[in-house]
Amino acid sequence: MQNGKFKIHLLPNNITFLCRENETILDAALRAGIELPHGCTKGGCGVCKIKVKGKVEFGRVSKVMLTDEEKENGFCLSCRAIPLEDIQISLVDGSPARVVRYDEFYSFLFKTRTNL
């Protein structure tokens, strides 16, 4: 935790970005210029599924797209999941996430994109 914000460490990119209070992993990533895969952003399509180490609040999600078993085995839907501590994430296939711009200073430019 840093200034009331949780740290999200992204592997294998090996970069860390900050998540605001009650902010979803996806919103935090997009704000930081990291293009995690996403579609509906409402927990319905499952496209944003990622691996997560650490405690998260899973949010309202489709049980078909994120089963209870997956929840126990370290998966979440990034569009709904809210970190409850510092966490580590990676894409399901282990590949690096696309980084548009990793720069906290410019991250406000991405703020409006999170709901587009």
Place this chain on the structure above:
Amino acid sequence: MPFRISRLGYVEVRVLDLDDALDFYTNVLGLQLVERAGKKAYLKTWDEQLAYSVILTESDSAGMVRAAWRTVDPEDVDYFERKLRQYEVQYQVIPEDYKRGKAISFKTPSGHTFEIFYEIEIPGNMLPKESPDPWPRDLKFDAINPPKIDHTLITAPDPTKMIRFCEEVLEFRATEYVVNSEGQPIAAWLYQARQQPHDLAIVPGREAGMHHFAFHISSAQDIFRAADIMVMNDVKIDWGPGRHGITRGSGIYFFDPFGNRIETFGGYTAYLFDPGAKPITWTEETMGKGVFYYERKLVETFLTVYT
């Protein structure tokens, strides 16, 4: 051959929370609540004559429960019953449902539940039957308020087979196809008696997947108004306002609060398809422009994101 199905009658869609769903579907989209009954709610658009066109069902996942097709005449239901038997399709007769009479219910090769029905209560639209004005005054002024349900686009693991089934057994006719290099249709836009660009469309994808269901919007200006309302309400827009090459329609793809994609569709150089006219074809190379005309390529989420 006569048309025996008039149109898409209703769709039943799963939502994760019925209260939130009703807030969105009535206050933002502007549908009229007919009745809420337990875990289901029945809704309709303002210009529809039939009892309802959308059923929302609270569930633990999103997606489509069923799509129902209304026939032109009562005997057409029996006609399709015979036809399903002839093609050895398993079906069930559902004697009645909410404000509706008999329906036959069956699974399509794509895994969707379809119903065919005729009898349903017809309370009329929100206008008087005598000397009506063109639109009702008591609609919510800042909701989208589409006048009618339009079509649904569903996904099929073997789209060619599903397209053939819809054409042969359900007697849909095609306005447009996307064909692969062997000339096989892998996506289709199919119509019934309304002879509009489509009532049903099929693209490749998961079994029983719902890509979207759509409401008609009359003018391009109204499509922009709909987009304004989506932004005012922080609705997640997937694509648009834009233009499809296929159907020539303009539209917006957006998501309900549970990830179901909805389209406001219309504002187009409409065509009435003359029975017997040759369908339009697109190829795998031109499909991008066909679906998203201005972008000229498939938007990334088109083939991957649906419920």
